Amino acid sequence: MIYRSSKRDQTYLYVEKKDDFSRVPEELMKGFGVPQLAMILPLDGSKKLANADFEKVKQALKDDGYYLQLPPPPESLLKIHLENSPKK
Numbered sequence: 001m002i003y004r005s006s007k008r009d010q011t012y013l014y015v016e017k018k019d020d021f022s023r024v025p026e027e028l029m030k031g032f033g034v035p036q037l038a039m040i041l042p043l044d045g046s047k048k049l050a051n052a053d054f055e056k057v058k059q060a061l062k063d064d065g066y067y068l069q070l071p072p073p074p075e076s077l078l079k080i081h082l083e084n085s086p087k088k
């Protein structure tokens with residue numbers, strides 16, 4: 001099961017069973033907010049994940065009981081500008 005965070009944009013929490021957050025640390029749940037069911041994910045690898053490695057997710061679910069997917073870091077506009085500027 002994949003849940004969307006009610007507090008943090010593009011943040012998702014994967015758990016093994018629907019509405020079972022018993023293995024998720026309390027502090028993480030406080031920062032995550034009220035989980036909103038986003039998707040049911042079969043663990044057979046038949047669905048491709050957009051921003052997470054399926055094997056890492058599967059291993060984290062087995063080891064920790066959850067997987068937290070954070071948003072990608074924002075692009076540095078300064079870095080992009082410097083990379084695209086003509087060299088002197």
